[in-house]
Amino acid sequence: MFKKFSLEPSRIALNLAVLLIIALWTFPTAGLLISSLRDKNDIAASGWWTALASADVNKKGRLKGMADQIEKDGKFTVSGNLFEGADAVSGKVSAFGTKVQAPGANAAGSTATLENGQTLLVNADGSYVLTSPTALTEDSGGRVFYISSQPPRFTLENYQTVLFSEGIGRSFINSLTVTIPATIIPILIAAFAAYALAWMKLPFRGLIIAIIVGLLVVPLQMSLIPLLKLYNAAGTFMGVPSKTYLGVWLAHTGFGLPFAIYLLRSYIAGLPKDLIESAQIDGANDFKIFRRVVLPLCFPALASFAIFQFLWVWNDLLVAIVFLGSGPDQLVLTGKLNALLGSRGGNWEILTASAFVTIIVPLTVFFSLQRYFVRGLLAGSVKGG
Amino acid sequence: MANIKLTNINKSYGAHHIIKDVSLDIKSGEFIVFVGPSGCGKSTLLRSISGLDQVTSGTLEIDNAVVNDVPPSKRGIAMVFQSYALYPHMSVFENIGFALENQGLPRAEIKKKVEAVGEMLQLTSYLARLPKALSGGQRQRVAIGRAIVRGAKVFLFDEPLSNLDAALRVQMRMEIAKLKRDLPNTTMVYVTHDQVEAMTMADRIVMLQAGRVMQVGTPMELYENPNSVFVAGFIGSPKMNFITGAPAEKLKAKTIGVRPEHFEFSKTATDISGTLDYTEVLGSDSFLYVSTPTGMLTVREPGRTQYKTGQKLNLKPIAEHVHRFGPDDLRLK
Numbered sequence: 001m002f003k004k005f006s007l008e009p010s011r012i013a014l015n016l017a018v019l020l021i022i023a024l025w026t027f028p029t030a031g032l033l034i035s036s037l038r039d040k041n042d043i044a045a046s047g048w049w050t051a052l053a054s055a056d057v058n059k060k061g062r063l064k065g066m067a068d069q070i071e072k073d074g075k076f077t078v079s080g081n082l083f084e085g086a087d088a089v090s091g092k093v094s095a096f097g098t099k100v101q102a103p104g105a106n107a108a109g110s111t112a113t114l115e116n117g118q119t120l121l122v123n124a125d126g127s128y129v130l131t132s133p134t135a136l137t138e139d140s141g142g143r144v145f146y147i148s149s150q151p152p153r154f155t156l157e158n159y160q161t162v163l164f165s166e167g168i169g170r171s172f173i174n175s176l177t178v179t180i181p182a183t184i185i186p187i188l189i190a191a192f193a194a195y196a197l198a199w200m201k202l203p204f205r206g207l208i209i210a211i212i213v214g215l216l217v218v219p220l221q222m223s224l225i226p227l228l229k230l231y232n233a234a235g236t237f238m239g240v241p242s243k244t245y246l247g248v249w250l251a252h253t254g255f256g257l258p259f260a261i262y263l264l265r266s267y268i269a270g271l272p273k274d275l276i277e278s279a280q281i282d283g284a285n286d287f288k289i290f291r292r293v294v295l296p297l298c299f300p301a302l303a304s305f306a307i308f309q310f311l312w313v314w315n316d317l318l319v320a321i322v323f324l325g326s327g328p329d330q331l332v333l334t335g336k337l338n339a340l341l342g343s344r345g346g347n348w349e350i351l352t353a354s355a356f357v358t359i360i361v362p363l364t365v366f367f368s369l370q371r372y373f374v375r376g377l378l379a380g381s382v383k384g385g
Numbered sequence: 386m387a388n389i390k391l392t393n394i395n396k397s398y399g400a401h402h403i404i405k406d407v408s409l410d411i412k413s414g415e416f417i418v419f420v421g422p423s424g425c426g427k428s429t430l431l432r433s434i435s436g437l438d439q440v441t442s443g444t445l446e447i448d449n450a451v452v453n454d455v456p457p458s459k460r461g462i463a464m465v466f467q468s469y470a471l472y473p474h475m476s477v478f479e480n481i482g483f484a485l486e487n488q489g490l491p492r493a494e495i496k497k498k499v500e501a502v503g504e505m506l507q508l509t510s511y512l513a514r515l516p517k518a519l520s521g522g523q524r525q526r527v528a529i530g531r532a533i534v535r536g537a538k539v540f541l542f543d544e545p546l547s548n549l550d551a552a553l554r555v556q557m558r559m560e561i562a563k564l565k566r567d568l569p570n571t572t573m574v575y576v577t578h579d580q581v582e583a584m585t586m587a588d589r590i591v592m593l594q595a596g597r598v599m600q601v602g603t604p605m606e607l608y609e610n611p612n613s614v615f616v617a618g619f620i621g622s623p624k625m626n627f628i629t630g631a632p633a634e635k636l637k638a639k640t641i642g643v644r645p646e647h648f649e650f651s652k653t654a655t656d657i658s659g660t661l662d663y664t665e666v667l668g669s670d671s672f673l674y675v676s677t678p679t680g681m682l683t684v685r686e687p688g689r690t691q692y693k694t695g696q697k698l699n700l701k702p703i704a705e706h707v708h709r710f711g712p713d714d715l716r717l718k
Contacts, residue, residue: 274470277437277470278464278470278472280456281435282484282487283484284487296474
């Protein structure tokens with residue numbers, strides 16, 4: 001227990017490094033989120049870090065005229081509220097004045113003396129009283145300039161805009177259409193392959209494993225175009241159009257398989273030999289052992305690969321550009337973001353909201369599956385467990 | 386009912402010759418213990434019988450049928466592993482019922498059989514638990530339950546008690562002995578490196594060294610008539626004393642073996658004399674460690690001892706309990 005709190009230099013350095021990484025990660029993400037929730041004018045006016053503070057805005061209003069004046073003790077008064085009316089904003093008056101050059105001449109709650117002997121009292125809540133020694137003769141009252149401090153304002157408008165008018169919603173669906181099958185298909189294939197390469201007696205097993213490890217280092221860019229040509233040739237032969245979701249699923253599956261097999265094989269090979277042998281003696285065939293014993297036990301490895309593959313496919317732009325078209329029914333989120341950068345480069349509210357829509361799914365996937373990274377499902381099966 | 390017959394069994398892993406020409410006849414319903422030091426091939430021999438390992442040459446018969454090429458599940462055997470090898474994600478019920486499930490039995494029948502076994506092994510209230518929620522002894526019982534439920538003709542145990550603590554080990558030893566009594570027709574082959582387990586449970590012990598069978602016999606045969614220095618030294622605790630030199634030559638042997646309990650004390654000088662180095666008093670027995678010119682000897686005395694450390698002792702082996710071994714370390718007739 002004491003060890004936990006000891007101040008070894010290496011531990012301090014480690015903690016500082018972790019804090020630094022967290023900060024590097026969290027600040028931009030938080031900035032993105034806050035910006036995306038702000039009003040588009042606010043984004044242009046101030047940085048996201050000021051979003052929680054109240055903003056001072058210069059406003060103007062008009063007092064009521066002769067129709068509302070009340071005579072009392074030989075004086076005429078007009079009372080009302082600056083915040084009433086069409087562009088009413090819930091806010092607070094911090095200062096007011098009657099000249100446009102000096103909107104902050106008088107503090108809220110004080111009485112200002114005007115030119116013709118009139119006095120004007122404006123309170124923080126916007127209520128005012130104009131007192132005049134003579135009867136008002138004009139239909140509309142004088143103008144008042146005031147500084148209104150507005151509370152922070154957050155809105156989901158930007159999301160509404162990007163999801164429904166900018167086409168991000170459609171691209172979101174497209175991305176899911178690409179990502180979910182492109183995650184599941186390689187897992188299905190790789191799990192079978194990993195079991196076979198780990199536990200079944202096959203000729204040239206070692207060689208096959210070596211080739212798969214070798215494929216890990218093949219750069220995607222090198223094989224992308226040959227793969228596309230191959231796919232198109234095969235597609236033409238079988239009468240399949242060239243840009244389809246099937247093509248992008250297959251491409252992602254191909255690029256994901258070496259890593260998937262490598263990761264799952266090392267995990268499955270690490271399962272206790274006794275378990276597999278026990279199942280053999282219990283009369284289970286390889287398929288049954290795989291399904292009933294190995295598959296449930298390698299769930300943490302499946303989950304960790306699923307996270308890797310999902311994130312990689314979700315964030316991929318290159319494969320999607322090559323294998324999918326750029327029409328609204330095929331453009332994925334990364335492609336859409338890229339397009340928006342060009343067409344709406346100045347509209348930060350659009351870009352930040354779009355970016356946040358893009359990262360929300362990876363974040364969800366990671367947080368919902370991360371416990372499988374650390375969970376040991378093997379506890380209790382073998383000695384000392 | 387199933388006998389097991391091994392004829393000239395050899396097993397090699399590449400250049401390593403593990404099992405060397407082992408022939409063995411295990412009778413139906415017998416409790417056989419393979420015992421020997423680590424690396425003597427006893428587990429490999431058991432795995433060969435189970436079918437998890439293929440023999441390199443020789444014939445293996447179970448129930449009078451050659452099973453060399455029969456897969457493990459078809460040999461009518463059940464195996465209890467050292468690590469228990471319970472399926473960690475399955476409940477106790479599923480663990481025990483897995484073999485029946487593989488046989489394609491209907492659910493109701495699986496339930497009936499598993500519950501019967503659960504009752505027999507006092508696991509009834511644990512059937513819904515996962516293995517990780519069980520104690521070591523209970524896990525062991527689940528592993529045994531998996532073997533019982535299939536009604537296998539042959540049970541193979543691979544050092545099943547080595548993961549348990551001393552007290553539990555004694556208890557499980559008794560439970561396995563009781564299991565054998567309850568299943569008199571089941572042939573059991575048990576591998577251990579612990580000679581106490583071998584002595585207490587076996588009908589017959591198969592003593593192995595470096596892949597060869599050194600001696601086969603009942604525990605008492607091995608104790609009373611070990612056919613080699615190796616067997617004599619392995620069986621019995623504390624170890625048998627081996628004396629070379631003059632006292633052995635007098636009996637026309639290279640080595641003589643005397644168990645700690647087979648010494649007498651003599652008032653007059655004998656050819657085995659020494660000083661008492663150290664005593665261990667256990668209450669029921671005392672072990673005296675006597676330093677003699679031929680080496681350190683262990684002597685067992687019942688009850689407490691009156692001898693003091695540093696005292697000079699004259700030892701005399703009891704003539705009829707002296708084991709004589711020749712230059713090849715084998716027993717002399």
